[in-house]
Amino acid sequence: MRLRAAVGDLRQLLAAEVRAGERAAMSAIRVETDQVKGELRQQVTGSLGGNARGIANAWRSQIFPRTGQSLRPAGLVWTKVPAIIDAFERGAVIRAKGGRKFLAIPTGFNAARGRRGRGEKGMRVTPAQMVASGQAFLRPFKSRRGFVWCLPLYEAQGIGRGRRRGRRTQLIAGGVAEIGTGNRQGREAWARGMLERGMVPMFLLLPQVTLTKRLDVKGAAERGLRRLPGRFVAAWERESGRVA
Structure with a gap:
């Protein structure tokens, strides 16, 4: 009886931990995707000037899955003017x-x-x-x-x-x-x-x-990937209640 109770409690604890991990993963991906998008927009306005706000705002983002929670979410950042961004990233x-x-x-x-x-x-x-x-x-x-x-x-x-x-x-x-x-x-x-x-x-x-090379899209993505694990761990600790 005691063993069954312990196993039951363990299952509940693991299920709660998984749910906390899913919320943490979604939160980390969402925040990091927005940060990468923001950095890329700042690169455009900082390098090309205030008149390039339309090009900067062409950076968009989307989180997957679009609804619900997942331990394996993904974030996508893309631009509506890829030819312009590519030209200034390569120095074409x-x-x-x-x-x-x-x-x-x-x-x-x-x-x-x-x-x-x-x-x-x-x-x-x-x-x-x-x-x-x-x-x-x-x-x-x-x-x-x-x-x-x-x-x-x-x-x-x-x-x-x-x-x-x-x-x-x-x-x-x-x-x-x-x-x-x-x-x-x-x-x-x-x-x-x-x-x-x-x-x-x-x-x-x-x-x-x-054109001179003025943008570093690859660098922004790599910096986001390096930050993501630490952001995920911190979010999981918050979601599971292990830290205040």
Whole structure:
């Protein structure tokens, strides 16, 4: 009778320990997966700047099993933009495709801001529009390794909303799109200076671009794996009540 009671108690104790282990395993995987994802997001914003928040937030995670508990859970971290992440992790060389000689890289003047002027891939003016305008022209780099693809710059005539907007100098690139629409301090002097130059650079044409290695995805994963056993043991002790 005593032996049966002891075995019964042992089974209950083991079952409770298994349940504690399952909760601990799920907790450790969940916390560590979130930490790896957070580290990868920080790598992107730290290396590529605040404008890369969209790329950073493309890191996602999932825990398996999705419901219930398990002693063998798994955590998955992935990105919705794998090509971009791979390029910055390897330090890839990007070349023009489809028989083209140059990559067309939009300048800051050609970047869409807010909802205004949003075109293909966030550009105010696309390469196709540059060609169709019949006004685009090239200026070679001093190094002769590429070109600046420009449009002539005009002052908009008869355009304005309200007295304040009507007094502002509005710049139109090649009759295609307005640029420099911000209300920053010194904007009028800047706009007049641009008009004196008579042109605005819209694209940089380069045969290839070499990206520096800025991300360490493998390192983040390996650091997470090294932390996981200790995190699991600590969580199991908490779940089983062996520590306060």
